Amino acid sequence: xxxxxxxxxxxxxxxxxxxxxxxxxxxxxxxxxxxxxxxxxxxxxxxxxxxxxxxxxxxxxxxxxxxxxxxxxxxxxxxxxxxxxxxxxxxxxxxxxxxxxxxxxxxxxxxxxxxxxxxxxxxxxxxxxxxxxxxxxxxxxxxxxxxxxxxxxxxxxxxxxxxxxxx
Ligand SMILES: Nc1nc2c(ncn2[C@@H]2O[C@H](COP(=O)(O)OP(=O)(O)OP(=O)(O)O)[C@@H](O)[C@H]2O)c(=O)[nH]1
Ligand SMILES: [Mg+2]
Numbered sequence: 001x002x003x004x005x006x007x008x009x010x011x012x013x014x015x016x017x018x019x020x021x022x023x024x025x026x027x028x029x030x031x032x033x034x035x036x037x038x039x040x041x042x043x044x045x046x047x048x049x050x051x052x053x054x055x056x057x058x059x060x061x062x063x064x065x066x067x068x069x070x071x072x073x074x075x076x077x078x079x080x081x082x083x084x085x086x087x088x089x090x091x092x093x094x095x096x097x098x099x100x101x102x103x104x105x106x107x108x109x110x111x112x113x114x115x116x117x118x119x120x121x122x123x124x125x126x127x128x129x130x131x132x133x134x135x136x137x138x139x140x141x142x143x144x145x146x147x148x149x150x151x152x153x154x155x156x157x158x159x160x161x162x163x164x165x166x167x
Contacts, residue, residue, distance in 0.1 A: 034120065037151050038092060041117055048093040052112055055122030055153075057101040064122065064153075065098040078102055082112060118149045 041049055053061040057078060066073045069085045079100035087094045099105065099112050101122075113119070 034151055034153070034157065035090065037118065037149055038094070039090060041149060046093060047091055048095065049117040050115060051094055051096045051118045051120060052116045053096065053098045053120045053122060054109060054113075055101050057103075059101055059122035060153075061098045061101065061122050064120075065096055068094070068096060079105075081105065081108075118151060121150060121152045123153070 038049065038051075053064060055061050062076050062079055062083060063073050065083055065085055066076070068087050068089070079098060080102075081100055083098040085096050085098075087096060097112055099109055
């Protein structure tokens, strides 16, 4: 049994900010959920998409992955490396990579980010992480992993996950 740190405050830290939203200004109404973003992506033949879940430890990535795969979420331990699941949803084959967020794993994040269709950021990413610059303005492109879309999970998403189990 692994001792977990208390829930970290970073779960929702910055999560209300969409990419490029200036700090301090009110968030604009969120026009679409994660499913809508997935549906907006034109996948390869067979509508196969590579989705990477990235975020600090304890942000809820593995929980989200399990919910996507309609699995029980009672036994969740910190992810040491990564988990991958293929989920069929709404005509898409979603290859979802859940990357561990602990500090010891973060140096390896960029190795998982090549050819990514959709990066789902669970809460704020550290300033020096591969994709953090994209979230801060949209102009600077990460040389390692230009995903086609970035979606930042916000508190409304968290609430919806908890209440309905839907993305
Ligand atoms: N209240 C609440 N708790 C959640 C939610 N999602 C996950 N949790 C809990 O938060 C804890 C951490 O969730 P994980 O899914 O393991 O977090 P993670 O981002 O995968 O963490 P690492 O694998 O360490 O990077 C678990 O105890 C979950 O039950 C959520 O939406 N709401
Ligand atoms: Mg995990």
